[in-house]
Amino acid sequence: TQLLEQSPQFLSIQEGENLTVYCNSSSVFSSLQWYRQEPGEGPVLLVTVVTGGEVKKLKRLTFQFGDARKDSSLHITAAQTGDTGLYLCAGAEVTGGFKTIFGAGTRLFVKA
Amino acid sequence: GAGVSQSPSNKVTEKGKDVELRCDPISGHTALYWYRQSLGQGLEFLIYFQGNSAPDKSGLPxxxxxxxxxxxxxxxxxxxxxxxxxxxxxxxxxxLQAHTGELFFGEGSRLTVL
Structure with missing residues (x-):
């Protein structure tokens, strides 16, 4: 089974600051996803990246897939208190029937 | 249905009892997953079904x-x-298809074993 490592595990910043969250693996994934989860709810899909080197933007969020399709990053510009939550990266394994596994998550807290 | 539905939302049981948790997926979706999440942690894969294929049970503890x-x-x-x-x-x-990796989640069933 492939593993996804996320860093940092926890991040507390002031509103208006920028931040980057990383998701790394030694294995190749057919695609990577980023999810956001709020307390008491299931994760909600933010974006999927498929092509090595791909960059996708979603308002103040920028997602990048590594050239070798082993890692990804999430950059948030000018964080807002509403960005607070648990950010999870996930990947569909290329072997074993495309089972999706998750990283341990980055818990982000944005202070007003 | 419009989304993934899970029941019960909360279950409190005594040690040694059996429990059943139900999931009603989005209509037309061929892949179905179960994960477990402990407080403040990430998602632990349990089992995954894809169409009529044998399920991947490799995560069952x-x-x-x-x-x-x-x-x-x-x-x-x-x-x-x-x-x-x-x-x-x-x-x-x-x-919709497992290879997309795009999952739609229910709100979860919180299990407490006393």
Missing amino acids: SDRFSAERTGGSVSTLTIQRTQQEDSAVYLCASS
Whole structure:
């Protein structure tokens, strides 16, 4: 089974600051996803990246897939208190029937 | 339905009892997943169904855990002889096709074993 490592595990910043969250693996994934989860709810899909080197933007969020399709990053510009939550990266394994596994998550807290 | 539906939303049981958790996926989605999430942690893969293929049970933590999916739709996760370490939120997700990796989650079933 492939593993996804996320860093940092926890991040507390002031509103208006920028931040980057990383998701790394030694294995190749057919695609990577980023999810956001709020307390008491299931994760909600933010974006999927498929092509090595791909960059996708979603308002103040920028997602990048590594050239070798082993890692990804999430950059948030000018964080807002509403960005607070648990950010999870996930990947569909290329072997074993495309089972999706998750990283341990980055818990982000944005202070007003 | 419009989204993934899970029941019960909360379940409190005594150690040693059996529990069943139900998941009703989005209509037309061929892939169905069960994950377990302990407080403040990430998602631990349990089991995954894709169409009519044999399920991938590689994440089930012990033989007390089992799951079935009837008619390619509703799924039930059963935990026999529950233990306190089974306490967690059990999340179900469905996907149109597994290879997309794009999962839609229910709100989860919170299990507390006393």
